Amino acid sequence: MPKRRDILAIVLIVLPWTLLITVWHQSAITPLLAARKCKDDRHESRRDSRNTFTLKEPCTSENNKDIVEVVRTEYVYSRQPPWSDVLATLHVITPTYSRPVQKAELTRLANTFLHVPNLHWILVEDSQRQTLLVTRLLQETGLNYTHLNVETPRNYKLRGDMRDPRIPRGTMQRNLALRWLRETFSPNNSNSQPGIVYFADDDNTYSLDLFEEMRSTRKVSVWPVAFVGGLRYESPKVNTLGKVYGWKTVFDPNRPFAIDMAGFAVNLRLILFKPQAYFKLRGVKGGYQESSLLRELVTLSDLEPKAANCTKVLVWHTRTEKPVLVNEGKKGFTDSNVEI
Amino acid sequence: MATRMKLKLKTVFVLYFMVSLMGLIYALMQLGQRCDCAEHDMPKDRTISRLRGELHRLQEQMRKAEPTKLPHKLAVKPAQPTIYIITPTYTRFVQKAELTRLAQTFLHVPQLHWILVEDSPHKTPLVSGFLASSGLAYTHLHTPTPRDRKLQEGDPSWLKPRGAEQRNEGLRWLREDRRGQPGADTQLGVVYFADDDNTYSLQLFEEMRGTQRVSVWPVGLVGGMRYERPVVEGGKVVRFHTGWRPSRPFPLDMAGFAVSLKLVIANQDACFDGDAPMGFLESSFLQGLVTMDELEPKAENCTKVLVWHTRTEKPKMKREEALQKQGLGSDTAVECVRQPVLHQACECQRDGVGVFFFFFFLL
Numbered sequence: 060m061p062k063r064r065d066i067l068a069i070v071l072i073v074l075p076w077t078l079l080i081t082v083w084h085q086s087a088i089t090p091l092l093a094a095r096k097c098k099d100d101r102h103e104s105r106r107d108s109r110n111t112f113t114l115k116e117p118c119t120s121e122n123n124k125d126i127v128e129v130v131r132t133e134y135v136y137s138r139q140p141p142w143s144d145v146l147a148t149l150h151v152i153t154p155t156y157s158r159p160v161q162k163a164e165l166t167r168l169a170n171t172f173l174h175v176p177n178l179h180w181i182l183v184e185d186s187q188r189q190t191l192l193v194t195r196l197l198q199e200t201g202l203n204y205t206h207l208n209v210e211t212p213r214n215y216k217l218r219g220d221m222r223d224p225r226i227p228r229g230t231m232q233r234n235l236a237l238r239w240l241r242e243t244f245s246p247n248n249s250n251s252q253p254g255i256v257y258f259a260d261d262d263n264t265y266s267l268d269l270f271e272e273m274r275s276t277r278k279v280s281v282w283p284v285a286f287v288g289g290l291r292y293e294s295p296k297v298n299t300l301g302k303v304y305g306w307k308t309v310f311d312p313n314r315p316f317a318i319d320m321a322g323f324a325v326n327l328r329l330i331l332f333k334p335q336a337y338f339k340l341r342g343v344k345g346g347y348q349e350s351s352l353l354r355e356l357v358t359l360s361d362l363e364p365k366a367a368n369c370t371k372v373l374v375w376h377t378r379t380e381k382p383v384l385v386n387e388g389k390k391g392f393t394d395s396n397v398e399i
Numbered sequence: 400m401a402t403r404m405k406l407k408l409k410t411v412f413v414l415y416f417m418v419s420l421m422g423l424i425y426a427l428m429q430l431g432q433r434c435d436c437a438e439h440d441m442p443k444d445r446t447i448s449r450l451r452g453e454l455h456r457l458q459e460q461m462r463k464a465e466p467t468k469l470p471h472k473l474a475v476k477p478a479q480p481t482i483y484i485i486t487p488t489y490t491r492f493v494q495k496a497e498l499t500r501l502a503q504t505f506l507h508v509p510q511l512h513w514i515l516v517e518d519s520p521h522k523t524p525l526v527s528g529f530l531a532s533s534g535l536a537y538t539h540l541h542t543p544t545p546r547d548r549k550l551q552e553g554d555p556s557w558l559k560p561r562g563a564e565q566r567n568e569g570l571r572w573l574r575e576d577r578r579g580q581p582g583a584d585t586q587l588g589v590v591y592f593a594d595d596d597n598t599y600s601l602q603l604f605e606e607m608r609g610t611q612r613v614s615v616w617p618v619g620l621v622g623g624m625r626y627e628r629p630v631v632e633g634g635k636v637v638r639f640h641t642g643w644r645p646s647r648p649f650p651l652d653m654a655g656f657a658v659s660l661k662l663v664i665a666n667q668d669a670c671f672d673g674d675a676p677m678g679f680l681e682s683s684f685l686q687g688l689v690t691m692d693e694l695e696p697k698a699e700n701c702t703k704v705l706v707w708h709t710r711t712e713k714p715k716m717k718r719e720e721a722l723q724k725q726g727l728g729s730d731t732a733v734e735c736v737r738q739p740v741l742h743q744a745c746e747c748q749r750d751g752v753g754v755f756f757f758f759f760f761l762l
């Protein structure tokens with residue numbers, strides 16, 4: 060009799076513990092391990108990064124959805140502009156930085172992009188941490204996006220918080236996006252995942268036709284850009300055979316590629332096949348930034364002219380005035396909690 | 400001895416059992432929670448995300464298939480009020496760019512009718528061609544500003560109120576158009592004055608659609624501040640939070656209010672006074688229409704900024720010698736030489752003028 064009671068007691072003890080262990084193992088322990096692994100990843104990437112920039116990827120999941128959506132360097136597929144399996148994906152790289160007009164610029168840029176099918180927006184912030192403003196904006200638009208950030212080193216010796224003027228604005232951010240593309244896509248699958256890379260600044264104006272023109276890029280395609288180089292527009296010179304042989308610019312037309320950042324697009328395959336090609340960070344003369352990347356990718360004769368042989372203007376290099384916030388005063392007249 | 404031991408053991412066992420039971424319950428509760436950073440589930444998550452995206456896309460396509468964006472008055476849900484946007488515009492370098500990105504925003508808004516009024520004695524081909532290919536429902540009007548009210552070259556933008564005549568022309572057309580179509584339904588609408596260089600979020604248009612008389616909301620980057628807004632207490636506007644001349648009857652920006660079509664038609668004489676002092680243009684229109692306590696606050700009781708008074712820089716076209724002294728500028732540097740070689744500068748200038756004229760005639 061006592062034996063049976065003992066056995067019963069032992070069973071009663073062992074059973075809940077086995078259940079506990081099997082259940083607990085699945086849920087509680089793994090996230091802890093994963094979180095630690097994430098931190099390790101970050102440390103690793105910092106150690107082996109070139110060009111002195113760090114990859115900062117958020118390691119959290121979206122808790123307000125039924126299914127776990129890992130927001131790292133993943134596509135966040137939300138509803139959006141028609142997505143076709145046939146069209147090439149346009150990877151639009153936009154560097155951005157915090158200033159009063161930032162939300163307005165990104166809002167109207169998003170309104171434009173929402174019309175373009177198969178568009179993947181790579182928004183790279185010039186900041187140490189991803190800001191809530193941009194994160195929320197990207198989620199609300201419903202676009203396909205990747206949110207990255209890297210901070211351009213600030214030169215503290217200058218007054219205030221000026222960024223190092225020797226590094227042209229947006230360079231590190233564009234390079235980070237290129238690096239992300241190279242890490243996400245492999246050159247072997249380039250035929251199954253056709254893509255075009257375009258650098259779109261957040262204050263320019265883009266017509267919808269532009270995106271369809273660039274979709275057929277085989278290597279690097281070029282077109283005119285308005286309001287650059289002190290002209291109504293700058294454009295490549297195209298001969299009767301449809302080949303680019305020069306540049307219709309007044310400002311230094313002898314540059315290897317006398318073109319604005321918004322005036323060309325590169326096939327993703329080319330980016331992946333030439334993994335060493337980046338924008339040069341330092342020692343770049345004004346107007347030579349685009350050349351620093353393009354000369355490693357393509358030669359003049361390989362350029363494909365678009366926009367009706369470079370006779371139509373489909374992109375305008377508009378710049379937004381800095382708003383005069385004189386009435387804010389020293390303490391700030393308006394509530395800083397209201398996001399603009 | 401044995402019984403006491405057994406008793407102790409029994410309590411120990413019971414305690415042990417209770418503890419393990421509690422632990423089990425806790426673990427079972429944990430089951431319902433989501434895991435963080437599911438590294439182990441990456442490929443599955445990706446497929447799930449992708450499928451979810453596909454689902455959303457198809458749902459969105461279905462939703463989009465119902466209301467049409469065609470500029471036909473017939474293919475329309477009669478219940479939804481139309482938003483009439485009156486935009487004055489004038490010829491300058493950035494005009495086409497501004498109108499392009501404005502149209503790209505408007506294309507997302509259902510039931511929108513764009514009334515574009517040019518400051519010009521006749522319709523320009525640029526605007527005509529642009530509107531025709533925009534895909535929007537539009538009305539193209541034009542009326543020139545009298546010379547004495549026009550800003551001259553070098554005048555600051557705030558010197559004279561701009562766009563008054565054009566907005567009045569838009570109102571006139573709207574009233575005339577509605578007169579020709581009697582009926583309660585055709586009076587359902589909202590009138591909004593949208594300048595061509597501002598930035599509008601899509602949510603703004605949905606907020607204004609339900610305007611009964613005059614609705615108001617905050618405007619960002621205006622009045623020398625991050626934003627200006629009406630102050631709402633108890634669901635009513637009690638005063639205006641603005642840094643510049645708050646004593647005006649309606650210290651609002653043009654982009655900060657919308658008027659119901661019914662009110663516009665009921666007050667046939669309400670229009671903008673082009674001679675009003677600086678900053679009083681909006682008040683000159685609203686004064687006869689509504690009182691402050693009748694205003695309807697939108698944008699979450701006027702706490703969210705859904706429109707920004709952005710202004711576009713005038714692109715630098717002239718090549719002045721002063722720019723040569725500046726050296727390296729932004730990427731869009733205008734200067735043709737950086738080194739002070741005057742001889743080369745002259746050459747550049749000559750080339751510049753020649754090229755400029757070449758392009759001018761080309762276009």
